[in-house]
Amino acid sequence: MEVKVPSDIEIAQQAKMKPIADLAMEWGIEDEELEMYGKYKAKISLDILNRLKEKEDGKLVLVTAISPTPAGEGKSTTTVGLGQALNKIGKKAVIALREPSLGPVFGVKGGAAGGGYAQVVPMEDINLHFTGDMHAITTANNLLSAAIDNHINHGNQLNIDARQIVWKRVLDMNDRALRDVVVGLGGKANGFVRQDGFMITVASEVMAVLCLSTSLMDMKERFGRMVVAYTYEGKPVTAKDLGVHGAMTMLMKDAIKPNLVQTLENTPALVHGGPFANIAHGCNSILATRLGLKLGEYLITEAGFGADLGAEKFLNIKCRYGGLKPAAVVVVATIRALKMHGGVKKTDLASENLQALDKGFANLAKQVENIRKFGLPVMVAVNKFVSDTEAEIELLIKKCKEYGVDVALNECWGRGGEGGVDMAHTLVNLIEREESSYKPLYDMEASIPEKVNTIVREIYGGNGAVFSPKAQKEIKKLEELGLDKLPICMAKTQYSLSDNPELLGAPSGFDITVKEVRVSAGAGFIVCLTGDIMTMPGLPKVPAANNIDIDENGKITGLF
């Protein structure tokens, strides 16, 4: 019964990849729409969206999950596996994933392109420089930073209050020493001294804009609207005021084009854009999703963290801006994680525990219920681990059926697409049986507190939101500036439906405290922070970098 699966990198290095030009041709991408980056990666020109304008869209399927635990869920593995499985049963499916940041590669070992026999390849390239999107974002972000300090240095005509610069520099690196810095030291020639900080590139609003833009010109408009500072009079200063939104857009002219790679079974994979899932919305780009809908009968995509964060933002932010209408949602669960939601410690996961599984099911039930509030058909995919017992699997399937939700096992990690055939059939049946009546959960025109309260009550299952005095002041300011009629981007712990990471399962009777409110006016959402969000990771005592090597043949070791 137990499957012997080699390590991710061993599997990836043995993959039989198709030349990406061949794959593109098979899926209807024309030669002049393809820009090669080596033999197995390509960017796709946005012109294709115009050419295929009249073609009917495929079915949009979101893969989301229960609240994550240290036991792992396998959302990417499910997304990749489901795409492979759909193709196996004769459906044309494309997948769309977020692209990984380089920083974490050197921190704690672990890739970001699926796992086992459900991976996206060429895995090493995707996890390293890939097609340069991250570097373009870093450069565009930091050009804007340089423009701010340069403007102040040359007379500060815009009257920028250096104490109220909200735009930070970024680097695609885990580097704690850069979290809080002082810049401009060294005398007159180096400008004015001020406090600043670096975030990791994926935390940049430039990344969020990339992912929510619907065209190059839409991107330029969004860059122009980004608020970088406030004047002494409290007026927002934008990238457009500094005159560099055009140059930033030029820097992003290739980054805006979706990247095409493939899964281990040659399913087309669009890997494009990867914003933070707390201070941003945590989904791949709208353009990649739209492209995938034109290329396939099904487009399978995912969103960061559990459904309370990832799916909520996908459905309230991304689908709204992208004019997207999902056909169904897959909620990924693992028996291990549900047992943790039921009170089991990580060290005790190997033993069968039906009681804990029964109790932990509440988290899954709540996430399923939430998806239905958006008017969407939903199914559960159980990502099978070798430690799961027959009795546990049986119980989970029984509970799903009792709850009235379709369920299927996902064995793609160990068996590739073949291990997801049942899951694929379940999904196809669900979509054919149930019509999507998707609608966002709240009206954008509602006040910030109204929108936040809707999310807290409907999605998290809490009593309501409490706003700190600081947050109240910030809300008032956004209302005065007319910047409050935007969707909400909650920055909350991913580990609980509440804002307390210790409250697993499906807690109730809690309040959510919003400590801080910021606007990402270019991306087009209001970030509500319920705690401190780390936007620049550090390296561990022995970083993964110290085990990475490359030999004279270019063979990499120690990476994943």
Next chain:
Amino acid sequence: MEVKVPSDIEIAQQAKMKPIADLAMEWGIEDEELEMYGKYKAKISLDILNRLKEKEDGKLVLVTAISPTPAGEGKSTTTVGLGQALNKIGKKAVIALREPSLGPVFGVKGGAAGGGYAQVVPMEDINLHFTGDMHAITTANNLLSAAIDNHINHGNQLNIDARQIVWKRVLDMNDRALRDVVVGLGGKANGFVRQDGFMITVASEVMAVLCLSTSLMDMKERFGRMVVAYTYEGKPVTAKDLGVHGAMTMLMKDAIKPNLVQTLENTPALVHGGPFANIAHGCNSILATRLGLKLGEYLITEAGFGADLGAEKFLNIKCRYGGLKPAAVVVVATIRALKMHGGVKKTDLASENLQALDKGFANLAKQVENIRKFGLPVMVAVNKFVSDTEAEIELLIKKCKEYGVDVALNECWGRGGEGGVDMAHTLVNLIEREESSYKPLYDMEASIPEKVNTIVREIYGGNGAVFSPKAQKEIKKLEELGLDKLPICMAKTQYSLSDNPELLGAPSGFDITVKEVRVSAGAGFIVCLTGDIMTMPGLPKVPAANNIDIDENGKITGLF
């Protein structure tokens, strides 16, 4: 007589480029050795050097110049034009250039890929992200920085003295605010507070290593040797001590491969690596040069600044490490610049001034003399400007002939390769007539003061070098560490043969003051600084970025 030439970007945007795969095939590059980056850029696998090991090398020709003035010389334009002209007269010529930094693109308008009808294309791509080499260097450099602070944060087992960290962070951006910074603020979680600074990426030793490496493993060795800090006992701490030289090499696995593009006339152009010409050696990569020698009968390349800096380093550092033997050197001069060397102000250059030209010739004569000290055949290329008068041209040619050096006009800027036919013939004749007896100017085993004095006396025409007390102390330390038996990399003003930028022409009777001595142990040279070298440029009051824009068709305006 006057030629009407459109702007560089207009010419570049109208170029008839060959698909780079076709060009590569014509020049004997095999399909599996080519990695496409779009249709007009490619990287070439280093495997080709092994395949062509037995093939005879082409002739290596260096293009260098008189001491630069604000009037401009046109070294890149001459390099590109000469390559085009050689192909026009039936010789197979390849060119090799440095790749430009992104930072300056947003500062003062001006590209770095030749000009007029002697340009390398696709010019916009080359000046923007190109194939990602700069970004790879930035990342590798900053991984090492993060490793230093991370090591100290986690207990500082190597006993690094935080006051003696010599490794800086980098960004490919003109950003004066980052020259002097304090990092690690914000409390215990963010590490130890210390002073730091950012340089522009091209100033990184990682760039110099890229350009001096002869293989991937040689690069890894060199990264490992780089000195990043000293311990409290004064012992050097290297990248290898920190254990990240393998990961850095992995990050550079694609950057090490030469980039292939083309000129406006489809001459192959290897544009690869671009280190600073003061604190580093200012030449494109050894690997690109070696590759070009295998592909063409002639490989035309250039070095930064005037011959006293660029050619001297090319001949004493790059050729030594690369096992290269140049066949000839072309010294570029313009009548405008020679008149400035003769005392004319920039505003008065439009008027004929034979007396100033006659006087300014001394700088050209000295640079020619210097080349001969290396045992090399040399010719002068006069880069023609529309303002040059017949009498001026006649005088300059007469003076060259009197001096005993071959001379030809370069009219490639206005006429492409056709305008360099005479120059190409002159070069071919020179090489056929005169045998190169190239040898470096000094013995690496000599002491640092001996080596510096040789350069000052033989090349600059000065009395000798004076070492500040600080420099003397540093020399002593390098001698103790056994790091003094390396070539010298002079960091001196490019505007004068002396260390005083005001002394134009061919000054004599001066001393050179070495204020500071540093080792770049990975690159493999000792940097002798004669003044403050700016390693992080700033932006002007109205940066070029503010005029750059891109429209809905992706057409860029305001860039060059």
